[in-house]
Amino acid sequence: MSYLDRINEYKDEMVSTLQELIAIPSVKTEPQGAEDPFGPELARALNYVLEWGQENGFETKNLSGYAGHFEYGEGGETVGVLVHLDVVPAGEGWLYPPFSGALSEGRIYGRGAIDDKGPAVAVMYALKALKEEGVKLARKIRIIFGCDEESGWQCMEHYFKHETKPEYGFTPDANFPLINCEKGQLSLVIEGQFPAVEEGCKLHSFSGGSRRNIVPEWAEAIITFPDQQQLLKFKESVSEKLSKEILCCEVGKENQLRVQAKGRPAHGSLPQQGDNAITKLIKVMSTLNCRGGAWDGIRFIQDGFGRETTGQGLGINCRDQLSGELTINLGVLKVEQEKIRMEVDIRYPLCTDHQVIQNKIEEKLPAYGLKITESSALAPHYLAEDNWLVKVLLNVYRGETQDYTAPLSTGGRTYAVTLGNAVAFGPNFPGQPETAHQKNEFMSEQDLMACARIYAKALYELTKEE
């Protein structure tokens, strides 16, 4: 029997292991004790997989509940596979209870099914097959389980404080064929404090969005007009054209209007897929042509962002063949008492760098009375197509699927960054609907098995004796 045949025999066991893992609602919470930094359910999920590792004869290690691993094989070098056990909250509207692991028409449903418990189970059984088959390997294989991928990545920070980095690695937490380019990320906070306005319209407050890395779904402004006539004029002009997207209602106070915009959320690395409620509302407000006070800061958003997402208005747009186009998301805006604060998320391609982008933005700000008050950057992550690891993984994938899609670039960040010499590899196949973080998240039995075969072959090819 080959190790690939063995995987086919594990099918029922794999499905029930995944169902049991889904049944642990491993959403990050407050710690209860010393060994559960992300809450008791994550500690339970980590113990579950490490016990499985022990039962199957692997050396296991728990790093104080932050992360854990198990290992197989001998050799000076190590191939690491990074998966994560934490899940985002389930949300509403599921066909089946989100932590039931319901099996229906060949799909295993549940929060974490594809992100990232299914892939974790696929890798676990891939390793089991290699071990049971007694395959001789020239490198060690280590499966690392992180417990804080969805929020702060504290798990990996802790892990690599105590463990050395594997020489090669992959993370099954994104797409096939593989992602060899992850854009750089620049996060900015821009602020300004303005003198109070004495005449004309007053921007009483503005509030929109909740997180820098999410396209805001809502925004609301309260504007005080100098008289009822101007208020009505604006209200009419808005409701004529935009009645469905913008809502106006008069507040109890004299000549005050509440204006609300509804957008469509999307991940901050894909702002073009969403509809930004903040910039939508500001576009409407800018027809008022107001000056002074916080309006000057608002004008910067209209001029610099407008309604597009590639940084053209700020002069930072650029693109290249390998990594694609720069994207920008204005995720949060708050205005209160003439103080303005905005949070911006920029994902930049290889052809530029964060300092160049920041300098260009900084040049524009003084004219609007604004300045950058916080800035942090993450460099892009890129492995060339002729890199040995990339070549091996691509070959394995192509051999198994006959799909010759080119490697991908993403604006998102995966665990590959923390590993260094690593890429994201699966589990989503090209053209499939992406259900991660959504209701009715699932992984099909077929894909679970296909992933296990691909991962087993990849691990074999990366570690075999030459």
Ligand SMILES: [Zn+2]
């Ligand atoms: Zn994930």
